[in-house]
Amino acid sequence: MEACNAYYYATRDPLGAAGDFITAPEVTQMFGEMIGAALADCWKRAGAPGEAIYAELGPGRGTLARDALRVLRAARFTGAAHFVEASPVLRRAQKDLVPAGRWHDSIDTLPRRPLLLVANEFFDALPIRQFARGVERCVTVIGDELAFDRFGDITEDSPVRDRAVADIAATLGANGGVALFIDYGHDKSAPGDTLQSVRGHRFAAMLGDPGEQDLTAHVDFEAVRKAASTSGAKVSALVPQGDWLRRLGIARRAEALARANPDQEDDVNAALERLTGPDQMGALFKVIAIHAPDWPDPVGFA
Ligand code: SAH
Numbered sequence: 001m002e003a004c005n006a007y008y009y010a011t012r013d014p015l016g017a018a019g020d021f022i023t024a025p026e027v028t029q030m031f032g033e034m035i036g037a038a039l040a041d042c043w044k045r046a047g048a049p050g051e052a053i054y055a056e057l058g059p060g061r062g063t064l065a066r067d068a069l070r071v072l073r074a075a076r077f078t079g080a081a082h083f084v085e086a087s088p089v090l091r092r093a094q095k096d097l098v099p100a101g102r103w104h105d106s107i108d109t110l111p112r113r114p115l116l117l118v119a120n121e122f123f124d125a126l127p128i129r130q131f132a133r134g135v136e137r138c139v140t141v142i143g144d145e146l147a148f149d150r151f152g153d154i155t156e157d158s159p160v161r162d163r164a165v166a167d168i169a170a171t172l173g174a175n176g177g178v179a180l181f182i183d184y185g186h187d188k189s190a191p192g193d194t195l196q197s198v199r200g201h202r203f204a205a206m207l208g209d210p211g212e213q214d215l216t217a218h219v220d221f222e223a224v225r226k227a228a229s230t231s232g233a234k235v236s237a238l239v240p241q242g243d244w245l246r247r248l249g250i251a252r253r254a255e256a257l258a259r260a261n262p263d264q265e266d267d268v269n270a271a272l273e274r275l276t277g278p279d280q281m282g283a284l285f286k287v288i289a290i291h292a293p294d295w296p297d298p299v300g301f302a
Pocket of ligand 1: 005009015023024025026057058059060061064084085086087090105119120121122125126
């Protein structure tokens with residue numbers, strides 16, 4: 001999964017109608033704006049520390065960063081933007097939208113400063129392991145085809161994901177800041193096979209065309225919570241994306257956008273529904289926050 005996704009992202013921009021999948025920031029500017037507003041509010045209530053920076057994991061085309069930073073700048077946040085991104089193709093796209101960004105290969109080299117960090121649909125792309133009745137499931141070759149070497153009731157874990165969360169939480173604990181993670185997944189660890197492969201906006205054969213399809217797995221937010229708590233960081237409740245965006249005022253933002261661009265009213269309302277509708281992205285996607293013990297609770301979680 002790690003090797004396939006590394007190749008997949010290094011060799012294309014998979015986002016958009018012509019690609020394999022679409023993400024919330026690509027649907028509407030309102031998504032990044034709500035993230036920017038939530039981070040700006042937290043930063044201000046923390047005393048607006050001048051040394052804080054914006055950080056993002058897996059920023060895709062840089063759209064979320066551009067929209068969030070527009071709101072943060074309006075709130076007088078002047079910190080630099082730091083991106084953890086493996087793909088050279090996507091780094092170029094990010095540089096077009098955020099020319100002053102700084103790039104990192106991994107979380108380890110992010111500056112030791114208070115972070116306003118966001119990761120949207122990043123953790124689902126990190127590699128998981130699967131176990132069938134306690135034995136790790138592997139991929140083998142049968143004839144010319146890839147195949148799983150065992151079946152049975154599947155459980156999953158993701159040491160890579162746990163490490164990433166623990167590293168972020170430790171950095172927040174040591175230097176201050178807040179992190180928002182948005183992804184699809186479940187509140188409680190539970191058995192089940194959540195690995196999926198997507199190509200051209202459709203599910204594809206799991207082991208077909210390695211490196212040419214997007215491999216993801218649902219995020220186990222109970223594991224995220226555990227990994228974050230080991231370093232003493234505070235963890236919010238896990239809330240549906242639709243509820244969180246509405247509490248932040250996305251409906252009012254949609255009204256203002258529609259008023260300013262009357263010809264786009266239908267598009268704005270469709271985008272609002274797509275992000276918040278329980279039958280669309282509103283319930284499947286969830287938001288969780290981690291923050292330093294001496295930073296305030298971010299809004300939208302209670
Ligand atoms: N956050 C963006 C893109 C999501 S796709 C959006 O919402 O539109 C996943 C992103 O994570 C891509 O930018 C991909 O290149 C990056 N990525 C995946 N695995 C990574 C890894 N191990 N290290 C750094 N970046 C990674």
